[in-house]
Amino acid sequence: MKKLLKDSRKKIGQVPGSLIYVGEKKPDGVKLTLTSYAPGLYKQEVLDKFDQITEAMELDHKTWINSDGLKPEIIGKIGTHFDVHPLTQEDILNTMHRPKTEDHDKYIFVVVKMLSYDSAKETIKVEHLSLILGKNFLITFQEDVIDEFENLRESIKQNKGRIQELGTDYLGYRILDLIIDNYFSVMESFGDRIEDLEDELLDKPTEETLQKLYKLKGDMILIRRAVWPLREAISSLDKLDSDIIAKNTHPFLRDLYDHIIQIIDTTENYREMVAGMMDIYLSSVSNRLNEIMKILTIISTIFIPLNFIAGVYGMNFNTDISPYNMPELNWFFGYPAVLLIMFTVGILLLYFFRKKKWL
Numbered sequence: 001m002k003k004l005l006k007d008s009r010k011k012i013g014q015v016p017g018s019l020i021y022v023g024e025k026k027p028d029g030v031k032l033t034l035t036s037y038a039p040g041l042y043k044q045e046v047l048d049k050f051d052q053i054t055e056a057m058e059l060d061h062k063t064w065i066n067s068d069g070l071k072p073e074i075i076g077k078i079g080t081h082f083d084v085h086p087l088t089q090e091d092i093l094n095t096m097h098r099p100k101t102e103d104h105d106k107y108i109f110v111v112v113k114m115l116s117y118d119s120a121k122e123t124i125k126v127e128h129l130s131l132i133l134g135k136n137f138l139i140t141f142q143e144d145v146i147d148e149f150e151n152l153r154e155s156i157k158q159n160k161g162r163i164q165e166l167g168t169d170y171l172g173y174r175i176l177d178l179i180i181d182n183y184f185s186v187m188e189s190f191g192d193r194i195e196d197l198e199d200e201l202l203d204k205p206t207e208e209t210l211q212k213l214y215k216l217k218g219d220m221i222l223i224r225r226a227v228w229p230l231r232e233a234i235s236s237l238d239k240l241d242s243d244i245i246a247k248n249t250h251p252f253l254r255d256l257y258d259h260i261i262q263i264i265d266t267t268e269n270y271r272e273m274v275a276g277m278m279d280i281y282l283s284s285v286s287n288r289l290n291e292i293m294k295i296l297t298i299i300s301t302i303f304i305p306l307n308f309i310a311g312v313y314g315m316n317f318n319t320d321i322s323p324y325n326m327p328e329l330n331w332f333f334g335y336p337a338v339l340l341i342m343f344t345v346g347i348l349l350l351y352f353f354r355k356k357k358w359l
Contacts, residue, residue: 011258012099016157017040017091018090018092019072019075019076019089020072020090021070021071021072021093022093022094022095022096022186023070023083023093023094023095023143025093025095028261029069029303030048030067030068030069030070030071030074030075031046031048031064031067031069031128032046032049032050032052032053032066032067032068032070033045033046033047033065033068034046034047034048034049034053034057034063034065035063035064035065035066035153035156036057036061036062036063036064037061037064037156037163037164038057038060038062038164039165039319040063040164041061042154042156042157043061043162043165044157047195049080049188050074050077050081051077051165053065053206058255060247062136062138062167062168062170062171063137063138064137064138064139064140064156064168064171065078065137065138065139065140066139066140067139067140067141067142067144068142069097069142069143069144070092070093070128070141070142070143070255072093075089075092075093075141076089078139081304082107082132082134082137082139083105083106084132085104088102088104088109088132091111091130092130092141095128095143097111097128097130097135098111098225098229099111099112099229099230099231099232099233100229100231100233100235100236100291101234101236101240103231103242105242106134106135107133107244108133108134108237108240108242108244109127109130109131109132109238110129110130110131110132110133110171110172110233110243110246111130111174112127112129112130112131112149112176112179112181112230112233113128113129113225113226113230114126114127114129114142114179115125115183115186115223115226116182116186117186117189117190119189122193122215122221123219124186124190124218124219124223126150126222127142127143127144128142128143129141129142129143129179131172131175131176133168133169133172133244133245134168134244135168135243135244136167136168137168138168138171138172138175140153140175148178149178152174152175152178153180156171156173161174165247166246166248166249167246169246169249170242170246170249170252171330173249173252173256174235175240175261176256177256177259178250180259180260180263181259182255183227183259183263184259184263187223187225187257187263187266187267187270190219190220190223190270193216193263194216194270194273194274194277197209197212197213197216197277198277198280201213201277201280201284202280202284204302205281205284206283208272209281210281213274213277213278213281216277217272217274217278220267220271220274221316223267224271226265226268227260227263227267228264229302231257231260231261231264232259232269234253234257234260235257237253238250238253238254239258271286274324294358295322298353301351301353302346302349305345305349306342306345306346309338309341309342310342312336
């Protein structure tokens, strides 16, 4: 986050709508995928220049252009061809932008965050995704140069759910639905991590457990920043009065909204659990410290009378000149007798502590 804030300084003093990339990944390689479809027809091409896409587009087909990677030059050409507002192009390149929905009459602009979970590193990856939905066309911009929609293209090819007959607004819904479904998968993995950490907390928490807790808390913040604004974005998308979104698509958008509410509820529950786990950790450490202090106190208490006895018989008074005689000093069994008394006192104190259930 600190690095992203530093990168955003590049925009200070620039003209609004300047195409400046703000993000962690370098906008080097870009892969453009053109998918054209119509009832009974499907065509897909992977191109490396936008000029090739404009030549391959067919006016009577529905068109989906996907850009893997964010490069200002490519986005500028797409913006010019489809008459995309400069501020929209600026938001596409700003990966710090929160999820939102904007209606620009000719097109609808949507920003969302894609979440994925790396089980090996136990980290959550957040990817910036922008959608430009127009009449008969859809353009998606992915931050990473990794295609996440191959399965969706296969669904279009096989016409699952009558996707070829429906408009690009339904395709936009399917993309959002895929992203939100992936949220459930991430939350499930996150829940497994919480359960494992709970067992570790109850068993024997260590410094490593505390590090895991802080990491869990940071991941929770990432999820919350991605999910909470998405509720407003999907709600605004459903409420738009636009010819671009067909009436039969709105029920699907409302279903998306319900899924977002479920994810938000789960996120808040996990957030409270993580906060509670931090309290459990502090209580466990405090209890362990109390147990240690209790043992040390009991040991000290046992040795107090023993030290007293040893101190009394450690006073080397000369019994020849003193009027007070200590007969045990010259007694043959004096030393073993004192040791026996000290041992008996220790045993009695241990019995007393056990009876009081202090041990």
